[in-house]
Amino acid sequence: MIENRRPAVLLVLAAALTLVGCAPDGLSGTTDDATPSAVTSTPTPTAAETPSTPSFIASGSAADNLPLFTQVVQAVWAGPDRAAGRAYVDGLVSAGFDKTQMQLTPDETTIGNPAESIEFSVRWGEDCLVGQVGPSTGDPVTTVLPGLASGGCLLGQTRAIDW
Numbered sequence: 001m002i003e004n005r006r007p008a009v010l011l012v013l014a015a016a017l018t019l020v021g022c023a024p025d026g027l028s029g030t031t032d033d034a035t036p037s038a039v040t041s042t043p044t045p046t047a048a049e050t051p052s053t054p055s056f057i058a059s060g061s062a063a064d065n066l067p068l069f070t071q072v073v074q075a076v077w078a079g080p081d082r083a084a085g086r087a088y089v090d091g092l093v094s095a096g097f098d099k100t101q102m103q104l105t106p107d108e109t110t111i112g113n114p115a116e117s118i119e120f121s122v123r124w125g126e127d128c129l130v131g132q133v134g135p136s137t138g139d140p141v142t143t144v145l146p147g148l149a150s151g152g153c154l155l156g157q158t159r160a161i162d163w
Helices: 002-022 062-077 085-095
Strands: 102-104 118-124 127-133 141-146
Touching: 062 085, 062 118, 062 127, 062 141, 085 102, 085 118
Parallel strands: none
Antiparallel strands: 102 118, 118 127, 127 141
16 A cells, blocks of 8 residues: 555655745745745746857867858858859858868869769868768768878869969
8 A cells, every 4th residue: 555655645745846946045935024026037048949150260170160161061052053162162261261271172074074072171270171062972061070191181183272
């Protein structure tokens, strides 16, 4: 019989603790000469309720700037110039990234067909922000990778960023 009462006792105890936790400080009881004051609280928004907009962090790391890099890449990918490497470079420059630290692969193959993927990067100290887009990639891919000893980020043929 005692075992059957245990769940009921725990339920009553939990309810009592919940009610005690709801009483504002200083209002657990009142006397004739004390008037309880109104207690107001403003709920604090959670991270899910307050979306943050990525911003350029000049003094930050490559990882700190990856959210902005990713946002720019996704915005260009969603637009009409999704297969144009220049659009990614221009978008990143507009967001604050240094064009002189960028590398970009060609938009076309050596025989003039659209490239299966385009890679672009921004050197950031010892690291690189790297993006890849194209039909063979599916959704855009962005990441932070270690920089190459040569000072660049991408292996293979890259094109001049001369505009």
